[in-house]
Amino acid sequence: MDLDRFDRQLLNLVQQDCGQTADRLAEHVALSPSAIQRRLRRLRESGVIERESAIVDPRAVGRPTLFIVSLQVERERPDLMAQLRKWLAAQEHVQQAFYVTGEADFVLVVTAPDAETYDALMGRLVSENPNVARFTTNVAMSVVKRGLTIPVPLEE
Template sequence: MKLDRFDRQLLNLVQEDAGQTADQLAEQVALSPSAIQRRLRRMREQGVIVRQAAVVDPRQVGKPTFFIVALQVERERPELLAQLRRWLAGEEQVQQVFYVTGEADFVLVVTTPDTESYDALMIRMVGENPNIKRFTTNVALSLVKRGLTIPVALDDEE
């Protein structure tokens, strides 16, 4: 899908706050509210906007613990990687999964209520995925910044 400057402006704005109304967005983009609604609908239908989500303050919901996990696999056979990817994608506590270069094969962002819950998750992960060679864990001491915003250039540089 070809994105013009208006689409790009809208993407930046809704990534910051998807709860804005078409009228509020129209005040920031030189388009009518109906044109904004059409563009947003088209970008959802075309898969540019994948979903909308609420960002929750962890302190307001029990102060979960965040873990950054570097995961190494034994063998990088496609079927074994696909099985592990499916397992990770199905776990609610695994927030993000990156397939990476370097010493680790995957980097995960995991959140659990406490270290005991994290330990249970990792025991289950290793038990259900025998291709895992090892993992290392970093515990987040504080949350400095969290987000999924992808900066979208306003001009047509691709």
């Protein structure tokens, strides 16, 4: 899909706050609110905007601890990898999962209320996925930056 300058401006703005009204967005983009609504609908329908969500303070909902996990597998057989991917995607505590290059095969971002909950999750991971060879855990001491914003240049 070709994105023009207006689309790119809208993408940057809705990534900052997807709850903005078309009227509010029109204050920043030289388009009418109805034109903005049409463009946003097109961006959603074409899959450029995959989904919209709220960013919640983990402490406010009892999930103050963030774990960064490096996971190694025994074999990269397609069936075993698909099983592990499916398992990871189904876990509510796994906030993000990346298949990566390097020493680890996956890097996970896991949120949990405490170390015991995290330990139980990792116990299930190992017992339900025999292809997992090992994992290492880092506990986030503080969050310097958190987000999923993709910078969209105004000009291509």
